[in-house]
Amino acid sequence: MTNKMSDTANISKITHGSTEDGRGIRTVVFFGGCGLGCRWCHNPECIPPEPILMHFENKCISCGQCVKICREVFGMTAEGIVIDRTKCDGCGKCISHCLGDALAISQCKMTFEKIFEEIEKDKSYYKYSGGGVTFSGGECLMQPKMLKSLLKKCATEGINTCIESCFDVPYEVIEGIYQYVNSFFIDIKHMDPDIHRYYTGRGNGRILSNIRKIFQNHGDITFRIPLIPGVNDSMENLEKSVDFVASLKGKSEKRIEVLKYNDLAAPKYRSIGRNFVNFGKPQSDDELSHLKTHLNSLYENVKVI
Amino acid sequence: MENISKRLLEAGEFYASGYTEDCDRSRFYRTAKAMLRYREHCSLPKYNGELLYPNGKCIIDKMFVYPEYAFTHHFDYESYDEYDRELAECCQNNIPMWHTVREEPQNGPIYGGVYTHASVNYFRIMNEGLDSYRERILKCEDKDFREGCLLVLEGIEIYRRRCIEYLRSVSADEKLIASLEKIPFKKADTLYEALIGWNFIYYIDLCDNIGSFDRELDHWYNGEDVVDVLRNFYRNVDANDGWSLRVGPEIYPITYQILEASRGIRRPSVELCIDGDVPEDIRLLSSDLIKSGSSNPCFYNYPIYQKALHERFPKIPQCDLDKFAGGGCTETMLTGISRVGSIDGSVNTAYVFCEYMNECLAQKDTFEDFYEGLIERITKYANMLFETINDSYKYASEYMPNPVRTVLIDDCIDNGKDYNAGGARWNWSTVNFSGTVNVIESLLAIREIIYEKKEMTAKEFLERLNAEEEFFYKRLKKCLHYGVNDKCADSLATDFLKRVYSTTDGKKSYFGDGFVSSSIQFITYVRRGENVGPTPDGRKKGEPLCDSLAPIFGNDTKSVTSTLGSVSSLDLKLALGTPVVNLRLSKKYSDEMLFTLIRGFFENGGMMLQINCISREELEDAMVNPDKHRNLLVRTGGYTEYFVNLSPKEQRTIIARTEYDE
Ligand code: SF4
Ligand code: SF4
Numbered sequence: 001m002t003n004k005m006s007d008t009a010n011i012s013k014i015t016h017g018s019t020e021d022g023r024g025i026r027t028v029v030f031f032g033g034c035g036l037g038c039r040w041c042h043n044p045e046c047i048p049p050e051p052i053l054m055h056f057e058n059k060c061i062s063c064g065q066c067v068k069i070c071r072e073v074f075g076m077t078a079e080g081i082v083i084d085r086t087k088c089d090g091c092g093k094c095i096s097h098c099l100g101d102a103l104a105i106s107q108c109k110m111t112f113e114k115i116f117e118e119i120e121k122d123k124s125y126y127k128y129s130g131g132g133v134t135f136s137g138g139e140c141l142m143q144p145k146m147l148k149s150l151l152k153k154c155a156t157e158g159i160n161t162c163i164e165s166c167f168d169v170p171y172e173v174i175e176g177i178y179q180y181v182n183s184f185f186i187d188i189k190h191m192d193p194d195i196h197r198y199y200t201g202r203g204n205g206r207i208l209s210n211i212r213k214i215f216q217n218h219g220d221i222t223f224r225i226p227l228i229p230g231v232n233d234s235m236e237n238l239e240k241s242v243d244f245v246a247s248l249k250g251k252s253e254k255r256i257e258v259l260k261y262n263d264l265a266a267p268k269y270r271s272i273g274r275n276f277v278n279f280g281k282p283q284s285d286d287e288l289s290h291l292k293t294h295l296n297s298l299y300e301n302v303k304v305i
Numbered sequence: 306m307e308n309i310s311k312r313l314l315e316a317g318e319f320y321a322s323g324y325t326e327d328c329d330r331s332r333f334y335r336t337a338k339a340m341l342r343y344r345e346h347c348s349l350p351k352y353n354g355e356l357l358y359p360n361g362k363c364i365i366d367k368m369f370v371y372p373e374y375a376f377t378h379h380f381d382y383e384s385y386d387e388y389d390r391e392l393a394e395c396c397q398n399n400i401p402m403w404h405t406v407r408e409e410p411q412n413g414p415i416y417g418g419v420y421t422h423a424s425v426n427y428f429r430i431m432n433e434g435l436d437s438y439r440e441r442i443l444k445c446e447d448k449d450f451r452e453g454c455l456l457v458l459e460g461i462e463i464y465r466r467r468c469i470e471y472l473r474s475v476s477a478d479e480k481l482i483a484s485l486e487k488i489p490f491k492k493a494d495t496l497y498e499a500l501i502g503w504n505f506i507y508y509i510d511l512c513d514n515i516g517s518f519d520r521e522l523d524h525w526y527n528g529e530d531v532v533d534v535l536r537n538f539y540r541n542v543d544a545n546d547g548w549s550l551r552v553g554p555e556i557y558p559i560t561y562q563i564l565e566a567s568r569g570i571r572r573p574s575v576e577l578c579i580d581g582d583v584p585e586d587i588r589l590l591s592s593d594l595i596k597s598g599s600s601n602p603c604f605y606n607y608p609i610y611q612k613a614l615h616e617r618f619p620k621i622p623q624c625d626l627d628k629f630a631g632g633g634c635t636e637t638m639l640t641g642i643s644r645v646g647s648i649d650g651s652v653n654t655a656y657v658f659c660e661y662m663n664e665c666l667a668q669k670d671t672f673e674d675f676y677e678g679l680i681e682r683i684t685k686y687a688n689m690l691f692e693t694i695n696d697s698y699k700y701a702s703e704y705m706p707n708p709v710r711t712v713l714i715d716d717c718i719d720n721g722k723d724y725n726a727g728g729a730r731w732n733w734s735t736v737n738f739s740g741t742v743n744v745i746e747s748l749l750a751i752r753e754i755i756y757e758k759k760e761m762t763a764k765e766f767l768e769r770l771n772a773e774e775e776f777f778y779k780r781l782k783k784c785l786h787y788g789v790n791d792k793c794a795d796s797l798a799t800d801f802l803k804r805v806y807s808t809t810d811g812k813k814s815y816f817g818d819g820f821v822s823s824s825i826q827f828i829t830y831v832r833r834g835e836n837v838g839p840t841p842d843g844r845k846k847g848e849p850l851c852d853s854l855a856p857i858f859g860n861d862t863k864s865v866t867s868t869l870g871s872v873s874s875l876d877l878k879l880a881l882g883t884p885v886v887n888l889r890l891s892k893k894y895s896d897e898m899l900f901t902l903i904r905g906f907f908e909n910g911g912m913m914l915q916i917n918c919i920s921r922e923e924l925e926d927a928m929v930n931p932d933k934h935r936n937l938l939v940r941t942g943g944y945t946e947y948f949v950n951l952s953p954k955e956q957r958t959i960i961a962r963t964e965y966d967e
Contacts, residue, residue: 016867061779
């Protein structure tokens with residue numbers, strides 16, 4: 001599933017000035033398309049490889065502009081706007097006309113030059129903060145050709161690079177790029193292959209094997225465990241996950257970040273016509289602090305955020 | 306006239322009395338005499354055990370004609386009826402008043418009062434003593450000029466004597482009295498003496514700016530802790546609505562104390578100049594000050610100011626450029642050696658735009674035509690402003706001398722020329738362009754909606770705009786904006802500002818070295834918007850204009866680096882008078898991140914940055930419960946103010962500024 005047009009990639013969005021996606025001030029390039037389909041995904045619009053029309057009901061003021069622009073997709077009823085996404089080809093024309101700022105397109109094609117232009121804009125801020133660019137998604141490793149070109153260019157320009165990935169790609173892809181990457185953030189979602197498959201659509205075999213291999217070769221990896229209530233937050237699974245990381249042998253520095261659950265993605269699910277499954281309440285501070293103490297007794301380098 | 310002068314003196318009109326004593330002599334001499342009589346008779350501020358003297362409000366006597374630093378003197382028209390009618394009329398007939406010659410309505414396309422801030426040469430006064438000034442004055446050829454300057458010294462001496470006698474009578478601190486026995490006529494030998502002198506001269510100059518401060522004080526520094534003395538001095542600056550001081554980029558031990566003393570005090574506005582790395586303790590102290598709600602210091606990109614000054618005034622040698630400091634709000638000046646009209650006047654570009662758009666938009670077939678016509682119109686008004694300022698300068702140089710600044714600012718004595726007639730070593734006039742970001746955003750909207758996407762005719766556009774139609778305003782907000790680091794939008798902004806700022810290029814001023822452009826809105830951005838109709842940046846009729854070159858609130862929501870990226874893409878050096886940028890950040894920013902933003906911005910061409918770290922909640926609460934937030938300070942226009950002192954409209958613009966979170 002590499003990008004079809006060699007000189008463009010599907011990009012969901014590019015954000016600037018982030019301080020949460022790696023060291024310092026960072027630009028984050030969100031690639032569109034992902035091989036997994038985690039049910040709790042925070043960027044559900046990034047999962048399909050093609051653009052989807054997003055409609056945020058809470059912002060819609062029923063002005064009817066969209067109906068004027070694109071009758072095939074939009075219709076006005078007494079209850080408000082109705083949308084037939086099957087007729088939408090993602091041209092994006094309706095977006096600029098939407099007076100409520102209620103419409104968006106989940107991803108668009110961007111050329112290498114355009115993406116790099118965005119990355120380059122904050123170069124001075126990277127320099128003074130130790131920041132750089134983070135490639136995320138979706139799954140950035142699913143568009144390896146563009147990713148590699150960008151990474152190489154960043155390396156020659158002295159821009160720090162970071163990759164956020166779930167690592168469910170052939171190892172050759174990782175092998176082709178890791179030398180240009182300064183640091184990795186890798187998700188560990190569940191240690192049980194079947195549960196993993198049930199909630200994400202795929203087993204964890206390839207992921208864990210890729211992690212073991214990259215660990216031999218790369219020096220800076222942070223593992224992230226997103227806490228999903230009732231799915232992966234049992235002490236047993238967390239212990240296994242931490243043990244797995246602790247037992248890894250190689251030259252890399254190991255860090256684990258356990259992330260508190262939140263339900264902030266709900267409006268995004270509704271915007272693409274999908275049901276949002278709420279897995280439960282965010283963990284309390286007490287629970288998190290208990291968790292931290294326990295996991296730290298197994299492995300010192302665990303942060304709970 | 307002698308009779309009148311006597312009557313004025315008896316009526317407590319000390320200044321006017323002096324002015325009317327020697328009607329056959331020059332205005333310079335008469336003004337100096339007026340100041341002398343004022344200093345002889347004015348009431349002295351109370352001493353309450355402070356470390357310094359004088360303290361508190363500078364002018365405490367009620368006089369119809371009273372001295373003032375920017376305009377030589379003012380007439381108290383506000384309480385006209387409380388004065389003896391005959392004497393007041395006599396003052397009006399015999400004493401000239403500062404005026405802008407061609408009085409423009411203050412709510413029209415151009416406005417301003419030909420104002421002048423300065424900082425006198427404190428360092429030279431403290432380092433040489435005024436006795437040495439006397440020797441230089443005696444060499445002046447012109448009799449009235451020479452004797453006028455001597456009267457200034459005599460006035461200072463009389464005032465000093467009176468202060469000492471008073472301090473003795475209340476058994477004030479002996480050290481304070483002993484220091485005042487020495488300075489400012491003999492040179493200061495210790496840091497303490499220098500600071501007593503600085504404060505004393507600050508009052509003699511009627512309380513304006515402190516100017517470049519730490520490199521000067523370092524001359525006397527010997528390990529003393531003078532934070533309390535500095536705080537005393539700052540309280541005096543604050544009590545008189547005084548202005549600014551500069552520290553950095555070299556960091557001296559005294560720099561820390563100067564910064565620390567500013568904690569929680571509104572004025573002076575503290576300007577920290579930066580050139581590359583900032584030592585960690587200065588970083589920590591500054592971000593702590595900002596986060597504790599001081600809104601001080603603001604940050605200056607030192608090398609770029611130096612470069613811009615050098616390009617604009619190639620004749621100025623480096624040793625003089627080193628004296629750079631902001632005065633008034635943040636106007637660029639050279640401490641002790643310059644006369645900078647600041648701010649002499651403004652072109653309200655939003656007003657001009659609005660007038661021009663309603664008149665001409667429908668007739669312009671292309672955006673380029675529309676744009677060029679606008680530039681032409683702004684240039685026309687700018688030229689009118691320059692003429693007005695020059696007329697005022699001509700008038701001031703003939704009628705409104707300033708003998709005090711003539712003595713205290715170099716090189717007036719050596720040039721034998723009054724300060725207001727071009728006697729200072731360097732002279733320029735700062736003009737301001739207000740509403741520019743409103744115009745930039747409006748141009749972007751017009752280009753996109755009418756000329757590029759052809760969504761409606763100009764006629765429909767204007768009708769819907771002037772009717773402030775809700776959906777139309779929503780459409781306007783969706784246009785491409787300045788402030789999101791978009792090349793296409795930013796290049797229009799760059800071109801527009803370049804054309805506007807360049808209107809000062811090569812323009813001759815009545816005396817001195819011409820004009821410099823600036824973007825400093827003080828608090829006038831609220832009032833200047835009152836008479837401007839709806840503008841296509843989404844601003845409604847009468848709403849405030851932009852308060853700095855930062856993008857319009859709400860349009861800059863992409864990220865803080867994008868906002869700063871847009872601003873730094875402008876050719877800011879062209880607004881050498883200072884291109885003010887206000888930014889509100891969340892308190893969560895670490896000191897490291899804060900300085901990353903500042904340094905990144907400066908590396909890309911940013912010139913100055915004013916940061917507020919106060920949350921929306923805190924500001925909103927201060928609007929409702931002002932008593933709980935008396936000390937909450939904010940940076941606005943180009944200076945620091947207590948938030949609760951601002952009008953509700955001004956408060957709302959500050960709250961509306963986008964707050965960037967980490
Ligand atoms: S993106 Fe294009 S096709 Fe899809 S709804 Fe909007 S206008 Fe219609
Ligand atoms: S244009 Fe936007 S705001 Fe208007 S009805 Fe369509 S989705 Fe809603």
